[in-house]
Amino acid sequence: MTYIRPAFRHPQLPLNKLGLPVSYYEGALSTLCAGCGHDSISAGIIQACWELNIQPHHVAKLSGIGCSSKTPTYFLSNSHGFNSVHGRMPSVATGAYLANRDLLYIGVSGDGDSASIGMGQFAHVIRRNVNMVYVVMNNGCYGLTKGQDSATADIGSISKSGSVNQFQGIDLASLAIELGATFVAQSFSGDKDQLVPLIKAAIKHPGFALINVVSPCVTFNNNPGSTKSYQFVREHHAMTSKMDYVPEMKTISTSYHEGNNQEIELHDGSTIQLHKLSPDWNPEDRVSAILALKQAAAKQEVLTGLLFIEPETKALHQILGTTESPLNTLTESSLCPGNKELLELNKSWR
Amino acid sequence: MINDFVVRFANVNGTGSASANFLFTKSIFRMGIPVTPKNIFPSNIQGLPTWYEVRVSEKGWQGRKEGIDLLVCVNPQSMAKDVESVRPGGYFLYDSSKQLHNEFIRADIHYLGIPLMEICNREYTDARQRQLFKNIVYVGALSALLNIEFEVLTGLLNDQFKGKEKLIAPNVKALQLGAEYARENFTCPLPFYVERRNLIGDSIMVDGNTACGLGAVYGGATVCAWYPITPSTSVAEAFHDYAKEYRIDTETGAKNYAIVQAEDELAAIGMVIGAGWNGARSFTATSGPGISLMNEFLGLAYFAEIPSVLIDVQRAGPSTGMPTRTQQSDILEAAYASHGDTKHILLLPSTPKECFDMTAQALDLAEQLQTPIIVLTDLDLGMNDHLSPPFEWNDTVTYQRGKVLTAKDLDNMGKFGRYLDVDGDGIPYRTYPGTHPTKGSFFTRGTSRDEYAIYSEDGAVYKRNMDRLMVKWETAKEMVPKPIISQAKASTQIGVIYFGTSNHATDEALFLLSEQGIHFDSLRLRAFPFHQQVADFIAAHQQVFVIEQNRDAQMRSLLMIELNIAPDKLISILNYDGMPMTAENIVQQMQSKYKQYAQAIPA
Numbered sequence: 001m002t003y004i005r006p007a008f009r010h011p012q013l014p015l016n017k018l019g020l021p022v023s024y025y026e027g028a029l030s031t032l033c034a035g036c037g038h039d040s041i042s043a044g045i046i047q048a049c050w051e052l053n054i055q056p057h058h059v060a061k062l063s064g065i066g067c068s069s070k071t072p073t074y075f076l077s078n079s080h081g082f083n084s085v086h087g088r089m090p091s092v093a094t095g096a097y098l099a100n101r102d103l104l105y106i107g108v109s110g111d112g113d114s115a116s117i118g119m120g121q122f123a124h125v126i127r128r129n130v131n132m133v134y135v136v137m138n139n140g141c142y143g144l145t146k147g148q149d150s151a152t153a154d155i156g157s158i159s160k161s162g163s164v165n166q167f168q169g170i171d172l173a174s175l176a177i178e179l180g181a182t183f184v185a186q187s188f189s190g191d192k193d194q195l196v197p198l199i200k201a202a203i204k205h206p207g208f209a210l211i212n213v214v215s216p217c218v219t220f221n222n223n224p225g226s227t228k229s230y231q232f233v234r235e236h237h238a239m240t241s242k243m244d245y246v247p248e249m250k251t252i253s254t255s256y257h258e259g260n261n262q263e264i265e266l267h268d269g270s271t272i273q274l275h276k277l278s279p280d281w282n283p284e285d286r287v288s289a290i291l292a293l294k295q296a297a298a299k300q301e302v303l304t305g306l307l308f309i310e311p312e313t314k315a316l317h318q319i320l321g322t323t324e325s326p327l328n329t330l331t332e333s334s335l336c337p338g339n340k341e342l343l344e345l346n347k348s349w350r
Numbered sequence: 351m352i353n354d355f356v357v358r359f360a361n362v363n364g365t366g367s368a369s370a371n372f373l374f375t376k377s378i379f380r381m382g383i384p385v386t387p388k389n390i391f392p393s394n395i396q397g398l399p400t401w402y403e404v405r406v407s408e409k410g411w412q413g414r415k416e417g418i419d420l421l422v423c424v425n426p427q428s429m430a431k432d433v434e435s436v437r438p439g440g441y442f443l444y445d446s447s448k449q450l451h452n453e454f455i456r457a458d459i460h461y462l463g464i465p466l467m468e469i470c471n472r473e474y475t476d477a478r479q480r481q482l483f484k485n486i487v488y489v490g491a492l493s494a495l496l497n498i499e500f501e502v503l504t505g506l507l508n509d510q511f512k513g514k515e516k517l518i519a520p521n522v523k524a525l526q527l528g529a530e531y532a533r534e535n536f537t538c539p540l541p542f543y544v545e546r547r548n549l550i551g552d553s554i555m556v557d558g559n560t561a562c563g564l565g566a567v568y569g570g571a572t573v574c575a576w577y578p579i580t581p582s583t584s585v586a587e588a589f590h591d592y593a594k595e596y597r598i599d600t601e602t603g604a605k606n607y608a609i610v611q612a613e614d615e616l617a618a619i620g621m622v623i624g625a626g627w628n629g630a631r632s633f634t635a636t637s638g639p640g641i642s643l644m645n646e647f648l649g650l651a652y653f654a655e656i657p658s659v660l661i662d663v664q665r666a667g668p669s670t671g672m673p674t675r676t677q678q679s680d681i682l683e684a685a686y687a688s689h690g691d692t693k694h695i696l697l698l699p700s701t702p703k704e705c706f707d708m709t710a711q712a713l714d715l716a717e718q719l720q721t722p723i724i725v726l727t728d729l730d731l732g733m734n735d736h737l738s739p740p741f742e743w744n745d746t747v748t749y750q751r752g753k754v755l756t757a758k759d760l761d762n763m764g765k766f767g768r769y770l771d772v773d774g775d776g777i778p779y780r781t782y783p784g785t786h787p788t789k790g791s792f793f794t795r796g797t798s799r800d801e802y803a804i805y806s807e808d809g810a811v812y813k814r815n816m817d818r819l820m821v822k823w824e825t826a827k828e829m830v831p832k833p834i835i836s837q838a839k840a841s842t843q844i845g846v847i848y849f850g851t852s853n854h855a856t857d858e859a860l861f862l863l864s865e866q867g868i869h870f871d872s873l874r875l876r877a878f879p880f881h882q883q884v885a886d887f888i889a890a891h892q893q894v895f896v897i898e899q900n901r902d903a904q905m906r907s908l909l910m911i912e913l914n915i916a917p918d919k920l921i922s923i924l925n926y927d928g929m930p931m932t933a934e935n936i937v938q939q940m941q942s943k944y945k946q947y948a949q950a951i952p953a
Contacts, residue, residue, distance in 0.1 A: 057791060060783045073793060080783035082627060083795040085650050091617040095624025098573045098608045103784050124613040323604035327572040328629035328782060332748055334606050335570040337596040339743040346740040349554035
């Protein structure tokens with residue numbers, strides 16, 4: 001835990017296209033435990049938003065309850081935030097998105113929040129394809145209530161107190177692909193190089209984008225035998241690909257070798273450059289993505305990187321056919337039919 | 351007896367009887383005679399008994415009345431019960447295609463046998479038509495038996511089948527078949543019948559759920575999130591229908607609204623709160639079990655101060671209860687929904703017009719007061735057609751969007767405090783996300799926080815906020831609809847308090863009592879928190895009857911708790927069998943209780 005953050009900033013901090021330093025994207029001081037994976041993910045969100053030149057006030061940050069759900073306070077202090085109720089962030093985010101389609105919605109949840117109490121809402125926000133980034137900070141345990149196993153704890157994983165988890169762990173990434181998510185990625189809080197481009201691609205994706213990030217709980221689930229510890233994940237970390245997010249109009253130059261490269265064009269013309277490490281996997285094929293996850297699981301590996309993407313997708317507003325103007329900007333003239341119509345209706349009830 | 355009787359139809363649900371029965375009711379309405387129908391239906395789609403009860407009342411009473419003058423029985427399943435339900439001297443109309451079994455014969459009622467099945471089998475070849483026209487044939491018979499003007503019926507068919515004109519002739523034929531059979535075989539009309547009047551003025555006939563759905567369109571709701579539950583489903587459906595009609599951009603075809611059928615009631619209210627937080631007018635429609643599920647979110651919306659509107663169409667609880675029967679039993683649940691110290695604003699409509707007005711008003715109040723507003727209606731009001739004053743809308747009135755700061759406001763002011771009581775009315779200012787690059791952002795949370803929305807576990811800070819919410823509560827008292835008070839003709843020490851759909855039976859009961867020389871003042875509640883006038887009314891009377899449709903006298907409890915009324919001052923008149931309350935029931939209960947208390951009351 002950091003108690004003091006120096007106010008001093010280097011005067012020559014680099015600025016993004018909006019003329020803002022990365023510090024402008026920071027939030028309040030984190031009150032999470034020192035070394036918590038979640039803080040690295042917050043830093044990743046800050047970095048991604050800064051690099052993409054996003055206006056912080058055009059972002060709405062939403063979360064549920066738990067350690068992970070505290071993090072929206074720790075990034076983008078010029079954005080509105082909403083720390084809602086346990087497991088229900090997806091519905092609040094859906095309503096917010098319905099009210100104003102023009103903002104960027106970043107939802108933060110945890111494994112308890114999404115895979116247990118909020119499993120229903122997690123499933124339904126996916127099938128509705130709400131245009132949002134949904135980050136799960138997944139540490140396999142309930143940190144805020146002192147370390148109970150969560151539903152994503154792997155079977156056989158050993159807790160700090162020495163007990164062995166007897167139940168099947170829920171794999172949120174395969175589940176999301178199964179449920180029809182149009183962007184699914186997995187990452188590790190200790191791998192910023194991978195996480196930041198994934199967040200950037202997720203932000204640019206025009207539909208629901210899940211990033212399931214294994215984010216070790218240093219206090220309650222970082223012990224030997226845990227499958228969500230720093231050590232375990234570092235040792236069992238397998239990547240689908242190396243990846244770069246390339247903004248629109250930028251000359252593409254990647255350091256990847258020829259052969260296994262794949263370029264995915266996103267909706268707005270930007271691209272994802274993939275250097276594939278697993279040869280049979282095709283990120284635009286659900287079956288192949290699920291297969292890759294299952295094969296990795298069989299080898300006790302945590303597969304990270306972009307897993308699945310459907311770049312051309314219809315988000316909820318397109319499905320519903322709502323107007324281009326945010327609903328919260330409409331006024332009487334387009335909302336109220338007026339008394340003349342009411343007189344006609346009265347006649348129909350005579 | 352002219353224009354004063356009750357007809358009950360015993361049908362099988364899913365057989366097309368509803369439209370025939372509505373044709374009957376509407377024809378009496380069009381003859382200018384007050385008429386009230388009630389659906390008594392099962393929680394089922396096809397094959398179970400369903401009843402439709404129509405009261406015709408020259409005096410305009412719209413409550414239910416015990417005692418069936420004419421029973422139209424087209425359902426052999428419920429025949430024993432149906433025969434039994436006819437008042438002595440009443441009539442039992444049945445399908446005589448098969449002989450009536452001896453056990454159904456009562457010596458004290460009249461039987462009207464019409465071979466409905468035979469007639470239809472003779473006249474129609476298609477099986478579905480045989481089924482459907484059976485219903486129209488009995489309506490035709492009733493037109494002769496009750497003197498309903500035939501041209502009114504044919505006029506209604508013309509309206510109903512506009513655009514499908516070829517359906518008119520076979521329907522008219524079925525009406526004629528029934529009318530001819532009745533005229534040839536019975537003395538027409540019966541001793542009770544209808545006669546044209548001009549008693550309904552410009553009233554309309556519509557159900558409360560349609561009115562709520564339309565009220566949400568007029569009130570500017572743009573987000574509707576809901577989960578299907580009887581008896582509220584038709585609120586969302588009505589909103590959908592009218593939105594399709596009035597909210598499609600003529601140039602682009604795009605919708606100026608969004609409707610989401612949620613995965614459950616929790617998600618429905620979550621979406622409403624998310625949309626309300628982000629500046630869209632939003633609502634959900636549900637019933638008691640849904641309110642139970644929404645409790646947690648209601649506490650959040652109360653504490654974090656987020657506009658949201660709920661239409662609760664009450665049904666008989668507890669638990670699944672009787673899903674297709676009416677009650678006013680969500681009062682305490684709605685008033686204090688969620689853990690901790692919470693209170694919610696309730697609006698209590700009595701008529702379809704009030705359903706329309708109060709739904710639109712709820713959308714204003716929610717944004718003005720930044721809190722949930724619950725419109726408490728019930729199955730009787732929501733799913734039955736009622737006579738109602740026509741709806742009206744003042745085109746010069748604009749939506750009251752409450753205290754929302756713009757970017758310009760933020761530039762011209764000092765430090766913004768989301769929960770700061772600047773005006774002393776307990777209502778703080780808010781900002782929508784995306785308003786200003788550097789000013790006005792804040793964190794919304796269900797945890798305690800200070801005036802600047804910063805998380806705080808300081809007891810004094812917490813208490814200050816809770817006390818401010820009570821200041822807001824006081825402000826609300828002057829903003830919600832005021833009660834309606836009627837003075838009795840003679841001065842009285844007794845008052846009567848009632849609300850919602852108890853109004854019809856109460857009005858009639860007060861009239862019946864006044865004819866016996868017993869006079870009571872009355873007050874119809876229209877909202878919670880209670881206006882000062884409610885406390886004054888109770889203080890001005892020795893005893894006050896509280897009429898309501900639940901077992902536990904929930905409104906009486908609420909009055910006692912909120913206005914600090916001594917329990918023995920409030921006498922309960924209750925009805926909770928799931929059927930709409932009758933005036934006879936109220937009179938009976940009042941007479942027995944009045945005697946009990948009369949000695950204590952000075953003359």
